[in-house]
Amino acid sequence: FDKSKVTVFFVLGGPGAGKGTQCANLVKDFGFCHLSAGDLLRAEQDREGSQYGEMIRKYIREGQIVPMEVTIKLLENAMRAALAEKRDGEGWQDGKGRFLIDGFPRKMDQALKFDEDVCQSTMVLFFTTTEEEMSKRLLERAKTSGREDDNVESIKKRFRVYKEQTMPVIEHYSKEGKVATIDATATIEEVHQKAKEIVAKVFA
């Protein structure tokens, strides 16, 4: 698709920081198309006939990053599908599709590849809070999420991968002046207001 037809915001932050929750709010405010890399991978994992299902399951349980080719292909396909059914006034302003790409890129190779092959992001929304808080949120969510990685062992691994592989991505985009850091420790509504202000400035 045509890169000039999209506006992309990456949404990063540790496991359980509230990326998905805040994306849902921003969809309502600005009509974004919300694509969670983790959700796309989980859907592919469960898709009958997928050649990647078992591999994805293993990576997610271990908190490891699935090889980037798979994730980038899923994202590109989802973006193309969304653009194909674009309708004015529903996130498609001025002839452009607005995308929130949640939980991606979380490793340097993915970041460089996506920027080169798909498109550059306008901004990175970075939700940050303490590991203690994230852990508490994930263990609470575990009661109902059904996610195979919402358990103490997997959570520890996810935190480690986040620090070792995702923090360098955030530093990389910080140097490009693209990162807006949002303290995600406050209530969902307080965090939402801050995120909304930041995005509103971009679309002003």
Ligand code: UP5
């Ligand atoms: N909650 C949210 N905000 C709150 C607040 N302010 N106060 C109190 N509670 C709050 O929120 C988590 C929980 O906290 C919810 O119950 C919520 O109500 C509450 P959520 O919005 O779901 O947090 P989020 O940051 O989205 O957490 P998630 O668990 O989805 O983050 P991860 O980054 O770990 O998960 P993701 O789905 O992105 O990735 C999962 C795995 O997929 C990765 O570990 C990896 O193995 C794989 N993956 C790749 O390989 N490649 C990719 O590119 C992406 C993923």
Ligand code: MG
């Ligand atoms: Mg999420």
